[in-house]
Amino acid sequence: MQTSFRGKHLITLQEWTKEEIDTLLDVSYDLKRKFAMGQRTPYLQDQTVFLMFFEQSTRTRNSMEAGITQLGGHAHFLDTSNMQIAHGESAKDTAIILSSYGHAIACRNCFWEQGNKYLRELAKWSRVPVINMQCDLYHPLQGLADLMTIQEKFGRTERVKVSIIWTYATSHKKPISVPLTQSLLFPRYAMDVTLAYPKGYELPDWAIEQAKKNAEENGGTFRITHDQEEAYRDADVVIPKNWGSWVTNQSTQVVDDLLEANKHWKCTEELMKLTSKNSIYMHALPADRNNEVEDSVIDGPHSVVYDEAENRLHTAKAVMLLTMGGRS
Template sequence: FKTEKSRHFITTQDFTNEEIEMMLDLARDLKIKMASNIPTPYLLYKTLFLIFFDQSTRTRNSMEAGIAQLGGHANFLNPSTMQLSHGETPEDTARVLARMGHGIAVRACEFGKGNKYLRGMASVSQVPVMNLQDDVYHPFQVLADVMTMQERFGKNLRGLKVGISWAYAESHLKPLSVPQSQILLFTRLGMDVTLAYPEKFDLMPDIVKQAQENAEKYGGKLNISHKMEDAFVDAHVVIPKNWGGFFVSDDPEEIKAETAKHKDWICDEEKMKLTRPDSVYMHALPADRGKEVVDSVIDGPHSIIFDEAENRLHTAKAVMTLLMGGR
């Protein structure tokens, strides 16, 4: 990007549609070059600091493998071995790391704290701060989702019918960041999005409001239903996953009781029959097989979950390249 100072990747809302397209175009180019064994040393000798407060398979490896493939290096930092475990502030941590490297990427999902931590770092950092999932957003995931949809349905996703459903709340709140980032970006790209979830499993009201505004501004749609089938009827894309809900209790017993009421909210072949013949099943992974989806769907002909997971790498490389000065 042409920019006077560092841009931070906390949410796709901070980027124009043209900038998002630029990220996706570069991701496609990087994917082709990787398949053709063409080197892409765009971040030669650059250092990325990776801080994970929470577990990860796809995100950590897409960043570590990605920066290595761009000619740079990642320092993986476990918070429990850093001074932030003794109370060093996000601002001081960012000031120090920014003196030593070229980018800081953080996963911090704790509700009420994660996004604040990232914003604190970004407020002082001289190098880009990238959000690897917080309590509100998961921007890298949604970028990979859009890339995967474009591979199936073409670059213009206007009018694409996307159903996002959930009912099973394995834990309180944490995973809301995925559907929240999805509705924010999908509506901006003109998609026709249906959310289906039982009452009490709402997303954060402010994010839903922003997504509705995006839909109005960019010609997308955001429909909300409390019937799972509504997310599947005539859909090009279905994304059923075990996201929690903003108003579900944080008491594990109550979550269990609430979840038990909705055991039939599982993605199975009957529900897939409601979708278009060329529909795709997507999932950010990890999947809770048998609870949110049956094996015959997640391993079946509609499933594109491993394309989606692979595209985490290409989109991560594109974002790092553009933010860390590789292009």
């Protein structure tokens, strides 16, 4: 078991070893048991984490705020529109100052071709760990919770058939960070991964090549299809979720001709009938109900979205506990 974590940044799980991720999950399970039994876990007594948000959040903000409170510390919620960042303050200055005030900096910045660069600039200058709460490329906290949920539901990851499926949505032009993170992470755990999307919604070439390499090195598989029925057929896990056409079209326009042409990419009861007998439906939430998915699916017997969301708390706590207080 890996035990040296203090001060380690979490920008992407791809930069963490499997041993380190396994330790994160082991700690997540321990914290989940203690939470269920009402046991106090004041491991980060009086420690402070700064939560910088460039956009809205429900699960991420509250899992981090509740998590640090349950660990005995305190979170400062920072709306960046009310910080000097809005007047042009540099990531360098922000990182140096905030890291002198507390014990970790967490940031969500999903602006295309800006978010990950900003996180890495924070990490370059911060004296404390920087935690990625989602950027334009990665969402490691969601990936951890998803992996934990699959382990819980199947008792294994090897040979579990997972389909990451694009779906139609009109709420906003969503980042590619969730499907990209899943595509990189799941093959490392020997899953058989299918990425399904209509043409025009590609992930970056470098990410696909890395996903294939991860599969080859860890006994998993990774393939791409543009047929949604093929993606559902015999799948153990389906993750139908929208993401924007950022790779092929950098416009911030939400609804366009490409989107409307693929309105039929929707998770339905009929498609769920193609999956394996004990299949599960997952979604990072919030789901664009009746666009991405029928209510009867997300509220039905296959759905584990609320268990998945709860695991955001336990995995977030594990990340903070190990990076802020783990043995150096």
